[in-house]
Amino acid sequence: MTIYMYIATLSWLCIMLGYVKRYELKKHIPLVLVGIGTDILLVLYLEVTRSAIATAAEFSLKPLQQIHILFSTIALLLYFPTMYYGFKMLITGERGSTKKAHMKVAKLALFFRSLGFIFMFSMWGLHNK
Numbered sequence: 001m002t003i004y005m006y007i008a009t010l011s012w013l014c015i016m017l018g019y020v021k022r023y024e025l026k027k028h029i030p031l032v033l034v035g036i037g038t039d040i041l042l043v044l045y046l047e048v049t050r051s052a053i054a055t056a057a058e059f060s061l062k063p064l065q066q067i068h069i070l071f072s073t074i075a076l077l078l079y080f081p082t083m084y085y086g087f088k089m090l091i092t093g094e095r096g097s098t099k100k101a102h103m104k105v106a107k108l109a110l111f112f113r114s115l116g117f118i119f120m121f122s123m124w125g126l127h128n129k
Contacts, residue, residue, distance in 0.1 A: 004042060005120060011038040012117045019110055029090070036079045039113070043076060064122035072116035078109035 001009075014035030021027040046052040055061065056069045085102035089095060 001124065004046065005124070007038060007042050008117065008120055011035045011042065012113060014038065015110060015113060019106075029086070032086075033083075036083065039076065040079065043072075062122065064119055068116055068119035068122055071112045071119060075109050075113035075116055078105055078112065082106045082109050 012035065014031045018028050018031030018035060021031060043052065056066070056073075059066060061069070082102065082105045085098050085105060088098050089102060092098075
């Protein structure tokens with residue numbers, strides 16, 4: 001595995017642990033923020049160092065690698081509404097519809113992040129640095 005795969009694995013584990021601890025906010029919030037933040041920083045790093053977006057847009061990768069990119073991109077985009085609703089609940093104390101929206105978007109983000117994680121292993125050997 002590459003260093004990027006190890007980082008992505010740690011990120012995914014933080015998000016999964018955060019989901020497991022979703023009823024313990026003092027654990028849930030830091031875990032998911034570390035996982036999401038690490039994911040976003042990793043994508044930014046790969047973009048700066050390897051032009052990841054241009055590579056993905058070329059569709060020059062194998063189908064399973066493209067699926068990894070698709071699922072990971074969807075998860076990345078879903079992180080933003082997830083954080084928006086989460087911070088809104090934290091700041092305002094409002095639950096109701098905000099909590100429902102947060103849970104719905106967060107579960108979708110987790111689903112796509114997990115699929116992206118599984119398909120990440122199709123990238124093995126693409127970059128051996």
